[in-house]
Amino acid sequence: MKKILIIEDDQIVSNVYRNKLTVEGYQAEVALDGETGLKMMRTFQPDVIVLDLMLPKMSGVEVIKQIRSEADFSKLPIIVFSNTYLTNLIQDAWKAGATKCVSKINCPPKELLELVRRTVVGGVVSPALPKTEGVPVTKPAPVVSEADAEFQAELRKTLIASLPATLVALRAGLQSFIKSDTEVAQLKHIHELYRRVHAVNGNASIAGLVPIAHLAAALEALLKELYENPKNINSSTLRTVAATVDFLGFLFEHGTRPDKQEIPPASILVVDDEAVSRRAIIYALEKAQLQSVSVEDPNAAFKLLTENNFDLVFLDVDMPGMTGYELCTKLRNLPLHKKTPVVFITILSDFDSRTSSMMAGGNDFIVKPFLFIELTVKALIHVLRGKLQPAK
Amino acid sequence: MKPPPINNDETTSAAPTAPSPKAGAPAPAVEVLPVEMDRLNDLTDGNADSLRELVDLFFKQTTQQLAQLEAAVRANKAEEVRRVAHSCVGASATLGMTRFVPLLRELEKQGASGTLTTAAQVYEEAAREFKLIQNFLAAQLNPATPPDAAHS
Numbered sequence: 001m002k003k004i005l006i007i008e009d010d011q012i013v014s015n016v017y018r019n020k021l022t023v024e025g026y027q028a029e030v031a032l033d034g035e036t037g038l039k040m041m042r043t044f045q046p047d048v049i050v051l052d053l054m055l056p057k058m059s060g061v062e063v064i065k066q067i068r069s070e071a072d073f074s075k076l077p078i079i080v081f082s083n084t085y086l087t088n089l090i091q092d093a094w095k096a097g098a099t100k101c102v103s104k105i106n107c108p109p110k111e112l113l114e115l116v117r118r119t120v121v122g123g124v125v126s127p128a129l130p131k132t133e134g135v136p137v138t139k140p141a142p143v144v145s146e147a148d149a150e151f152q153a154e155l156r157k158t159l160i161a162s163l164p165a166t167l168v169a170l171r172a173g174l175q176s177f178i179k180s181d182t183e184v185a186q187l188k189h190i191h192e193l194y195r196r197v198h199a200v201n202g203n204a205s206i207a208g209l210v211p212i213a214h215l216a217a218a219l220e221a222l223l224k225e226l227y228e229n230p231k232n233i234n235s236s237t238l239r240t241v242a243a244t245v246d247f248l249g250f251l252f253e254h255g256t257r258p259d260k261q262e263i264p265p266a267s268i269l270v271v272d273d274e275a276v277s278r279r280a281i282i283y284a285l286e287k288a289q290l291q292s293v294s295v296e297d298p299n300a301a302f303k304l305l306t307e308n309n310f311d312l313v314f315l316d317v318d319m320p321g322m323t324g325y326e327l328c329t330k331l332r333n334l335p336l337h338k339k340t341p342v343v344f345i346t347i348l349s350d351f352d353s354r355t356s357s358m359m360a361g362g363n364d365f366i367v368k369p370f371l372f373i374e375l376t377v378k379a380l381i382h383v384l385r386g387k388l389q390p391a392k
Numbered sequence: 393m394k395p396p397p398i399n400n401d402e403t404t405s406a407a408p409t410a411p412s413p414k415a416g417a418p419a420p421a422v423e424v425l426p427v428e429m430d431r432l433n434d435l436t437d438g439n440a441d442s443l444r445e446l447v448d449l450f451f452k453q454t455t456q457q458l459a460q461l462e463a464a465v466r467a468n469k470a471e472e473v474r475r476v477a478h479s480c481v482g483a484s485a486t487l488g489m490t491r492f493v494p495l496l497r498e499l500e501k502q503g504a505s506g507t508l509t510t511a512a513q514v515y516e517e518a519a520r521e522f523k524l525i526q527n528f529l530a531a532q533l534n535p536a537t538p539p540d541a542a543h544s
Contacts (some may be wrong), residue, residue, distance in 0.1 A: 087437040088430070276450050276483035283435050283442070318478055347482055369485035372435050 005038035005046035034058030061378040064096035085221035105206040236367040268292035272316035298322035325360035332361040428488030474503025
């Protein structure tokens with residue numbers, strides 16, 4: 001019997017994985033933190049490790065480094081669960097020696113089973129077989145059965161029932177963070193909020209609640225950034241965190257229907273006269289797989305807006321020929337864009353001109369230099385709200 | 393104070409305690425690098441090609457903007473100084489050009505005030521800083537390239 005060690009701090013997630021693996025005939029054990037995981041590895045001698053990157057006591061990357069430093073485990077397959085928005089961390093995991101990095105959001109329990117099966121058969125544990133991804137497996141292919149669907153539906157039902165209490169806890173955590181009067185208290189409350197959001201991400205991922213999992217993953221990455229770089233805590237990032245917690249409440253109410261479990265394709269327009277900022281915005285949107293069209297000339301942008309539907313518009317404020325405010329006022333007169341969300345991107349000194357942005361018909365603004373993940377989070381909120389808003 | 397990397401420790405407080413400064417001890421000098429590489433790497437997801445593309449774009453755009461700034465300062469065109477410096481600040485701040493941004497902000501401020509009192513001097517500092525950024529990024533992107541030979 002092949003042995004799988006799961007190193008994952010979320011007890012719900014780890015138990016779901018363990019149960020699924022056990023039912024499939026594996027011997028699975030769980031460690032709730034990295035240090036315990038390393039100790040168990042030495043005694044349990046697993047064939048595969050399934051590792052969450054965000055762990056207590058010792059980070060997932062440190063765990064990988066330690067595993068690779070021990071001769072007996074230097075080639076042990078390690079499947080890493082990561083947050084798709086923490087790209088630097090994923091790079092670090094690869095460099096440290098991860099065998100496979102997968103996003104929790106894209107890896108519900110049955111996908112994990114398939115991945116483990118392929119790794120066990122094609123991985124280092126069976127040297128006679130090639131390690132190549134996608135080799136035919138000798139075990140029967142996973143049966144995507146009614147049982148799987150029922151299992152997922154049951155998970156989802158349980159999680160949905162707990163969402164109101166989760167929202168109360170998130171709001172309480174947000175209030176504590178916002179009201180913190182010292183940096184030490186602020187960091188403590190960010191960390192607590194981060195932990196709650198991390199749990200929401202993990203639970204929503206295994207339950208297949210895709211929009212909730214995506215937004216929670218993005219918020220988790222933003223909170224991690226703020227915790228590790230407190231200089232980035234400002235009125236803009238605080239507003240974004242608050243808006244995201246608020247929008248999670250919206251998703252808890254409107255984003256759990258089975259037919260809403262995907263990130264819908266969206267059309268986004270970026271208008272900025274300066275090429276580097278345009279490119280930065282496009283990269284930030286791509287983190288959430290959001291495609292965009294960008295233009296430097298506000299008049300060309302207005303022509304595009306006249307002829308096309310967009311789900312979201314990012315506007316620089318200070319542009320030659322026509323300011324972002326003027327462009328926004330004009331687009332509000334177009335029948336297509338009376339309600340299209342418009343987010344102004346403004347440098348810090350413009351931040352007090354929020355009245356101008358609202359008067360022009362803007363919905364939101366973000367301060368340059370923006371955190372890329374902050375822009376990603378804002379884009380996700382506006383796109384998802386537009387797609388999931390109940391028709392009136 | 394930079395906190396330790398985030399983790400999910402249930403058992404210990406995440407909030408680090410600030411060390412007590414020693415009485416009379418001078419604060420240690422912290423070297424500020426010209427570019428926050430973490431920021432650039434985060435934006436480009438560690439992809440070397442994307443990073444190179446973005447850096448090339450920044451060099452090209454900023455070279456043009458500095459030329460415009462120099463001309464505007466010489467011609468004492470305050471509004472032009474404000475406009476170009478403002479645009480340059482946006483890109484430079486977005487990409488984490490830590491020491492370059494305050495100089496551009498000063499030029500923007502003087503331009504907005506209509507009085508370019510020390511603008512020529514600030515421009516010279518900004519141009520020097522941009523050269524340092526070019527050398528720094530060239531070394532990051534291609535460690536084998538002698539810094540002074542890059543993007544000169």
